[in-house]
Amino acid sequence: MTAPLLVIVPTRGRPQNAARLVQAFEDTDSLNAELVFVADHDDPELPAYHEAAPRLLIHRDGTGQGMTAALNWAAGLYDGIYDHLGFMGDDHLPRTVGWDAHVLGALDREEPSVVYGNDLLQGGALPTAAFLPSRLVRALGFMAPPVLRHLYVDNFWLELGQALGGLRYLPDVVIEHIHPAAGKVAMDARYEAVNSSEADALDRRAWLEFRHGYGFAAALRRVRDEYGAREAGL
Template sequence: MADLLVIVPSRGRPESVARLVDAWESTGAYERARLAFAVDGDDPCHAAYEGQASDRSLMVTLPRWLPMVHKLDRVAAGLAVDHFALGFAGDDHVPRTVGWAGRYVDELRALGTGTVYGDDGYQGAKLPTQWAMTADIVQTLGRMVPAPVEHLYCDNSVLDLGRAAGCIRYLPDVLVEHMHPVAGKAADDDQYRRVNSSAQYARDGRAYRRWLRSGLHVDAARIRELRR
């Protein structure tokens, strides 16, 4: 069994699966990690996802649409017991550095309990738009994203928790490129427009700020206890 399971929630973009599988092959990621796509059973493109996935990729189908973070948390909580570490990547994250998965695993084993992230080619150290964390964090919190958001601010909360618990590490020599419209690396589509709408920002912003006020110190204390 692979040390690291990287979960990629996706909807309506089966073409991204082929690009991601190719990137995993070319960077040797399958030597240390396993790739899992989390897709919706009611996605009109569901059959196309099944046709694109590699033999070494796991396809997890949820009954119907869920927001990205809910989908990620549900899959991560169910599979955490079977892996040393769990990672998140969007379907628009493309690994470029050969051996990146091994670096993630080795750095996490050195931390014992913690989170690592690489350069996404846009945010750099400022934000872990893609990350991996030890499974004991997921098991302890019951989720992979600390803040109870749907999509936005999930990476902010991962960084906040890692800093508060003293267990997050940035790897500047590992590039997992974020092919996002904001970075000028992809065209906008209905999925991007929905999750970057003013309503989504308002809803997730409220949830994130509530967690900062009342949840961060509790979650950080639990992770610090794990590290002891």
């Protein structure tokens, strides 16, 4: 029997973070959530990942360019199996005991919702870790816009939840983001690659074109069609 919530963690070059996250799930009694890591096929740390991660998917098309492709690929594999799908980075750590029960409580409603906790960095401003109903993911056709490689996915989740009237921020549910911007970890090659000015410019342009072009409106239309305007209050 599967848990109601699957948390997908795209990762590269950080098996120690995978082990740390597995331990955090145990420490917070995450009985309603399961964890799966998605590593690139060419990651030199794959042997260590097999040791650290009880459940590991190998993304054959992954080449370390960003996490969106791996996230969407894994979401497509599991959205018919789990009621809800979540994303955490390999630098997130749940801190609140029973955090998963709080997340599921916020997701337990008829309308489409985007739920997130307090990452101790962005707080309510951005869902750097996010949880969505599988029904919503199926309606969208993705968990994150495929035009994005790594950045601005949290902006999408924020605006999606706002547009649907289903954004749910849980300030007392701490899912800490251990990020260089918070001064909690040193910048490494992985952070530098996905946060470079070039990478930021590419994803920012792609996000703005998606947001103000046809992409975002079409995604909302698919959700409205799935849930029904009356049911979703859209």
